[in-house]
Each structure stands twice: as C-alpha cells, then as structure tokens.
Amino acid sequence: MSVLVYTESDKGTFKKIALETASYAKTVADQLGTTVTAVTINADDTSVLKNYGVNKVLKVSNKDLDTFNAQRYADVITQACNKEGTKVVILSSSADSKYLAPILSVKLNAGYASNVVDAPSSLEPFTVKRTAFTNKAFNFSKIESDVKIVGVSKNSYGLYENSVELTEEDFSPSIPESGVHQKSINKSSDKVSIADAEIVVSGGRGLKGPENWGMIEELAEVLGAATACSKPVSDLGWRPHSEHVGQTGKPVASNLYIAIGISGAIQHLAGINASKVKVVINNDPEAPFFKAADYGIVGDAFEVVPKLIEKLKEFKAQNA
Amino acid sequence: MKILVCISHVPDTTSKINFTNDNTEFDKNGVQFVINPNDEFGLTRAMWFKEKQGASVDVINVGGAETEPTLRKALAIGADAAIRINTNPKDGHQVAIELANVVKENGYDLVIAGRESIDYNGGMVPGMLAEILGANFVANCIGLEVEGDKATAVREMDGGKETVETSLPLVIGGQKGLVEEKDLKIPNMRGIMMARQKPLNVVEPSNPEIFTDSVKFEKPEPKGEITLVDADNVGRLVELLHNEAKVI
Numbered sequence: 001m002s003v004l005v006y007t008e009s010d011k012g013t014f015k016k017i018a019l020e021t022a023s024y025a026k027t028v029a030d031q032l033g034t035t036v037t038a039v040t041i042n043a044d045d046t047s048v049l050k051n052y053g054v055n056k057v058l059k060v061s062n063k064d065l066d067t068f069n070a071q072r073y074a075d076v077i078t079q080a081c082n083k084e085g086t087k088v089v090i091l092s093s094s095a096d097s098k099y100l101a102p103i104l105s106v107k108l109n110a111g112y113a114s115n116v117v118d119a120p121s122s123l124e125p126f127t128v129k130r131t132a133f134t135n136k137a138f139n140f141s142k143i144e145s146d147v148k149i150v151g152v153s154k155n156s157y158g159l160y161e162n163s164v165e166l167t168e169e170d171f172s173p174s175i176p177e178s179g180v181h182q183k184s185i186n187k188s189s190d191k192v193s194i195a196d197a198e199i200v201v202s203g204g205r206g207l208k209g210p211e212n213w214g215m216i217e218e219l220a221e222v223l224g225a226a227t228a229c230s231k232p233v234s235d236l237g238w239r240p241h242s243e244h245v246g247q248t249g250k251p252v253a254s255n256l257y258i259a260i261g262i263s264g265a266i267q268h269l270a271g272i273n274a275s276k277v278k279v280v281i282n283n284d285p286e287a288p289f290f291k292a293a294d295y296g297i298v299g300d301a302f303e304v305v306p307k308l309i310e311k312l313k314e315f316k317a318q319n320a
Numbered sequence: 321m322k323i324l325v326c327i328s329h330v331p332d333t334t335s336k337i338n339f340t341n342d343n344t345e346f347d348k349n350g351v352q353f354v355i356n357p358n359d360e361f362g363l364t365r366a367m368w369f370k371e372k373q374g375a376s377v378d379v380i381n382v383g384g385a386e387t388e389p390t391l392r393k394a395l396a397i398g399a400d401a402a403i404r405i406n407t408n409p410k411d412g413h414q415v416a417i418e419l420a421n422v423v424k425e426n427g428y429d430l431v432i433a434g435r436e437s438i439d440y441n442g443g444m445v446p447g448m449l450a451e452i453l454g455a456n457f458v459a460n461c462i463g464l465e466v467e468g469d470k471a472t473a474v475r476e477m478d479g480g481k482e483t484v485e486t487s488l489p490l491v492i493g494g495q496k497g498l499v500e501e502k503d504l505k506i507p508n509m510r511g512i513m514m515a516r517q518k519p520l521n522v523v524e525p526s527n528p529e530i531f532t533d534s535v536k537f538e539k540p541e542p543k544g545e546i547t548l549v550d551a552d553n554v555g556r557l558v559e560l561l562h563n564e565a566k567v568i
Contacts, residue, residue, distance in 0.1 A: 068477075070447070070457065095478045099459040102412070102447025111531030112414065114442050127535055134438050136337040138537040141411075180457040182471070183483045193479030196365070199567070221567065227532055240474065241462075241497055247333060247438060248357050248496040256567040266334050270438075277565045280546075290546055299551030307554040315558050315568070 002037040003029040004086040012044035017092040023160040025090040026053025058171035059266040079173035104131035110147035117156035135273030197226035199256040204230040206261020210238035246271035264289025321375040327434035328356035329387035339537040358434025362494040395515035396507030407525035411532040416448035435493040446493035455489040462497025
C-alpha cells in the first residue's frame, strides 16, 4: 500500500518536477509509515529516483506512449494503482498532469486536490493546503474518499535528497484506444519554457515596441530564464500569447520573476503571485507592481536593463 | 450540433478576498460576481458555432438562485436556454456528476467548459465530466473547429502547443485563444430584453457522494516592504538577489 508517484520525463530524462513530486511522496509515505513507488513512462535511467526516496519503480516502456495522451497515461497509472493497492497518488502540476488527473480521479473513484503547496497537515482526515482565489488565499481541503490524489504545485515543496534502496520492475499495462490523436506538435526546443523556468523575465508596454525585446532576451539568456510578457503586449501582437502571463494567460511559479515596464494590473499580479521573489523595474514610482514586489528599481528600463545585464555578466564571471 | 457551455459564477478579479464564519466561508459581502473569464471565451466560441454552423447553445451552472443573473447575462449574450442545477456544490467531482446527468439526458454533442474557474482554480470539472460521460476530452484548448462529428482542437501545453484530431461527443476545457479577448461578446440592450423571455430551467440535484470538502481558508502572510535599489547602483540588486534572496 505504498504511496504512488507519477514521475514525468521528457525524451527519457526526468523533469525537475518529477524529483519534486518524488520528494513530496516520500514525506507523505513517511507520515503514513509506508514506502514510495514511482511509475515511469519511457524514462531511460531511473536510478536518480532513489536519491529522492523512491523505493520501487514500475518502469513502463512502450512506444505507443512516446507521445503524451491523457487518457492513455491515466489508464497506465490506474493499472499501476490497482496492482499496488494504492491509496494515495501524487502528481505534479504540469499541464500534462493537470490534464490526466481529473480522468484518473474518475477511474479510481478518488478525490483530487490540485494546486497543493504543503505536506498534508493531517492524515485523519487527510487534509492538504491548496492555493485558491488565484493565489490570493489558501484553502485547507480534506479528501474523504478511500483513494486520494494530490497534485503538487511547482516549486512549492522543493527537492529533498533522501537516499533509499531502489528496486525496478518492468510493468506492461494494457494500452487502451484513445479518441484523441496527435496531429502535430509545435514546441520551442531552444528556449526555456515558462512552466519549467526557475527565473522568468517579463516585459510590458513600457518597452514601447517589439523591436526593443532584444534586451529582455539578453537578460533572460544571462540568467537562463524564460521570457514572458503582460497582456497588453500579447494583445498588441508584440509577443505570442504563449508568453502572456496573468489570469487569462499562463500562471508563473518561478523562484524569481523580473517585471520590466509592467505596471502590475491585478490580473497580471494574479498570474505571478505564486512566484517566490519578484523584482520590478519601472519608471513610474506609483506603479501598483511596487506594492507587490520584493525588490524594485524606479528608473528607465532602457538605461537600467543594459546595466543589469552587464552586472550579471560580471557576477557570473566571478562565480563561474 | 447541440452545445452546452458550463458557466461558473465567480467573484470579479478585482474583488477583495475575505472570509467569514471563523475563516470557513468566503465572504460574499460587497462582492461583484461575473461569468468566469475562461468560460466567456468558450461562450463566445459557442456563439460562433451558432452563427456559422447553426448550432444550438445552452448554458448551465451548478449553484443556488444567486447565480441566475450570471446565467441571464449568458442568455443576453446569445445562448438559447439556461439550466441551473439547484445545489451549492462542495467539490469538482460533485459538479461533474451533476453536469453529466444533464448532458446524458439532453444528448449534447459538445460541452465547453473553462480550463478552470478563478475562485477555486481546481481545473478538474471538464476532465472529470468527460471521463464520466465516456466522451473525448481536450484540456487547455486554444482552438476548436468542428466538421460533422470530427473535431480539430489545439491545446496549449508546457513549452508549446499540440493540434489533435478527435470526434464528438467532446468536452473541452477552454481558455483565451478559443477567441481573442477583443472578440468577446458583450450583451446589448436587445439581448438583455430577449434574455428575459428565454427559458431558465431549474433542475434538482442528484446529490452524489462528496469526495473532498473545504475545511477552512487562510490568507497569505502580509508582504514585507519592498527594497528599493537606486537606478545608478544596479550592482546592489545583483548582490541582494544572490546574498539575501538566494535566487541567483
């Protein structure tokens, strides 16, 4: 009756969130006095999971699962749960996991709590802390069903190394037909995605035009960050919608969010509230973002950002 | 094509979020409620199907009588009829089961829900509904075309987008991109007048088993003061991010 965690991988390599969900699963397993079993799908080397408290891997290798398909993946995890007699399933909050979790919930007749930011505060009843009202509050939810599914918010729990013995078992679930077939995929492989990024550099209307995005990209490159933008910028077509951060755009839960030339409309702040450290650079000292940020510079972005790039390059050279 | 659009009745984005009854309930006092923004994109896309392909469009909400003005607004935008399932649900699973009952009874081909509501942000209802119905499901949907019983959908994923082929019956969790924000429909006076004549049917709930329940709410710790750095001393910001915030 181990805790089961689905550890996501991309092209055979575990994503960082896989290790975070494993860390979370280990904590829950310790609370329950049990072990952690991970389900991996087409991951090459699973040995890293032992560093994060995973005792057993159910290793699924099947080329029909090379492409993510929510229905099929939910079916694989369901079969793993049935095999292990699982009562608690841990997933991440990636777009893929949030896609498959509700399907899994119905298959397992399980209560599902998404956007969970902390280890269970109680086991009886099983209670978890989740974000609500677009990060303006937290809700403590109890899951009352026999089987429970927890979706862990990115960057909310962290990575905890916890070495254990690991056993690996090949697992060959039956793969169902799916009514949803991939036709094409358009993934930017050369850039850090907003969802995966530890640092996000975001530009607003204060940058005056798309031709000025070079310095945003340069700053992002120096920091190994993803680039993003405010809603007016994507509405004006300066940047693609996929970079729009906010209530109707993408939510960001990075360690560092740098907002340049963004005044901080409430809808934008709703999308970045979950980020740990926020920096604002804006020439208007009355911009609402200054009330939401941790660090700020009142100044002209066109003067401040090039200086910041220079200083960061010096810092990197010294700390290389 | 029969389309059902799920409408969440949510506090306006600018609302102050407070709790009452020893932090166990959301304080609705003085709060303006609106159609969930993600549902508005879906409703407008449904109107497009109505205008271009002759689809019929119903809207539905699971909630108490206080949600009816929100459903009336959806009728004013152009929906043909509204359904309210008369219960205050406790979790997404309950909502999905109540919606599924109505979908089964009325045989909808396409159900459009928002990717998540902006109050509980659970994002679970569309996927649960699809699975209960045995229908196809596309999450984070930013594009949808339907031709006969075949559908082509685009979904946003981490780091890109995916185009999929699927078929009806279909449930989508939609968002901005289904239509652009500038194209969102706003009720006009004629629509508001006509909405008064349109049916708003109240259905009694089936009251399924509850899987999750809210215990209490908590507000985040008040944020500390911002540390301002002089624009002529940018190096100080680098130092603070490294030594104090420890994020670089």
